[in-house]
Amino acid sequence: MITMKRGKLSAVLIFAAAMAACSEKEAQPSAEIPTEPVTLHFYAASNSVMLVEQVHEAVAKKFPHIKLKTTVDGGEVKIENMISAGQVPDLISYSLGGVTKLKDLQLVSDMTPLLQKHGFDLTRLADGVEQNVRSFSDFDGRFILMPYELNNNALFYNKTIFDKFGVAYPKDGMTWEGLLDVAKQVTRMDGGVQYKGFRFEETNMVFKNQLGLPYIDQKTLKAAVNTDGWKHWLETMTAFFAIPGNALNGQVSEKDEFVKEQTLAMRTGPNYMSELPAVTAKGGFDWDVVSLPRFKGFENKGSQFNAPYFVIPPTSKYKDQAFQVIDYILSDEMQTMMSRMGRLPIIKSEKAVSEFGTGVEGLRGKNVQAFFKDTIDSPVPATQYDTIAKTTLVRKGTRGIAVDRKDVNTALREIEDEVNKQIEAEKAK
Template structure:
């Protein structure tokens, strides 16, 4: 299944402009939270008393493109044939995946939210705060579920305040994709997995030829999550943190140094093309105008349609640390005070994310497998043959050792940080003052005030 372009990133067309919804969504979430958000001290099993033979109708919001939606409907029918008592009403849920969050939270007021919905991982804290997500903590630990098969970053993203509230639907990460022809034309050696950021900067400068419209690298300055999450690996590699408790910590010395690394390439060297959107730099790369880009496996689907000769290596590192960031998305399961619906939704998503079904779903359309065990399937081998670089992205999941916080207020903070990065890369402000301002603006949303 291919999500609505997972901005993160090409905010996948990931895919996400989620932060523009922050004000309305935060208000809805806070209202719902006041009406009884779930906490670790107030846990219940939504599926207690579940009768597997009961007739049940589930609503599944897939968040997929029209093409992928057809596959989802086929899967729903396949599940129904094997479980005749379970009927699954399948729809995209909204015109775009970005619109799912406000629609779900609005549905908290009248009970119109679905049983299962696709959700960006960065929404986990907000959705859980509404008090209507199922507590799956004990369920996923059952031996037959195979929770350990999911990458650690995906497990953490599905967990908010210590409670598992969703099942990973998609996994990814950022790596370095490079255009071999541009490197060859400039006489520069290809990147390796051991590259440092200094080597990256040197190469970007050598690759840049503005008279020919060729840039060493690129970065989005749209100010959304695609802008923000590209900074987190550099922060983590230096030993910094996004938060300390519920307070911003990204404006530390490590955060300033991370942003300075990017500023030097963009402002001093002028070897970074600044994308005013979060969608154009991928096309520029495919057109032979960008030598290197930090991006994810979704790019491989586009590159497979071209003749571009490219390579994929892990991100440049700092003192041997090559951490990356992963942006897993989720199948979030909701509680309607109906044990049969809750239990049936769990069984369905367990089936959907099983090794055999996911291999026919995610791998078939170019996404990474959600379970590590799928690397041994024929489908994974076929995936790596069809999409060169796919195995490198899969192996790079081991470098995703930390996750973005699943807390209410992350989207507001992301927007503040994204605007700070954009300002710095455009030469309008300095890293320290920009990050300090972003931190000050983020304190209230993170604390819930």
């Protein structure tokens, strides 16, 4: 557990504060916002200490009446353990994969009254964000969470490997089918070193679901994965691992293959762009990015929404103050600051978008605007069992085909069977 005084704001909190800055156009503040000194217990899931310190600093300067007491999860420090001990935070930052958990723990509340009271303008959010946020409340129209940055993907590539083999660099606007041919050209053995063409972080791409496929049937609450759509997705994405020399190594992460070993020509997954300049500074690592490829015939479909967010538990006595932090994190000021540091802004601000990455040394000349080409698609009908299907699609789908060498039809049948069994087990609890 990490507890921080007022002088240390985490980047996580900064995001939270920046989120709250959006004001709803049609609504006007209807009551005076409390300014008496309070201590907010903030729980940050899987966020760096550096970000937490930055948030603390920003909130301390903007709101001297708000003191942040921050707990960062990790090890035995988990949100469910805190709730069991009767320690319910006033503000929580969490990953999108944990929405169901927070709902089950009754840690989410409808922010609509706070949006109205603080004059929060939802139209400032990036296209598709509001629609997707509302979908997480079981489509009953509530606004239960506030994302504070986008988590868009791009395709990173190692220019040195492409130059080594005389292959043209990938371009913006490619399809996965077109990328397959490129990956084949840069998958080679040279000087005793196996260079691989392409790898993706499987969980990230399954969650992004660019074909907009349902995971669970909303009516029957049964697996909706043994379909032509998911078959097409798996066949397309696992075709890369069938390239001789490009087999999936389950023991080494794609991040290590790309950054540490520098034997991977192309990769996509979570954005760790902020880490690359330090590697580049050591010399010998020349990289760039292009837009995330899409499926042939579905070039106009974006990705499913995937972003970190804030929630305010219904039991908090300081909802107004917690929302003040969120509102500030979503202000033009804070979003632009975070954008300069390589965090994709969640708002439509042209300034914030244009200054993306300008504060990170080593990004000059990089095609960083490629991240903004990964647009947000309409939400897939969600259920409380989606995470079961998503994780099983990774374990028995991409890895089942790429590592265990199962054919796609067998993999889909096994995924369907296991997902349905897990759902029944959950219902029986």
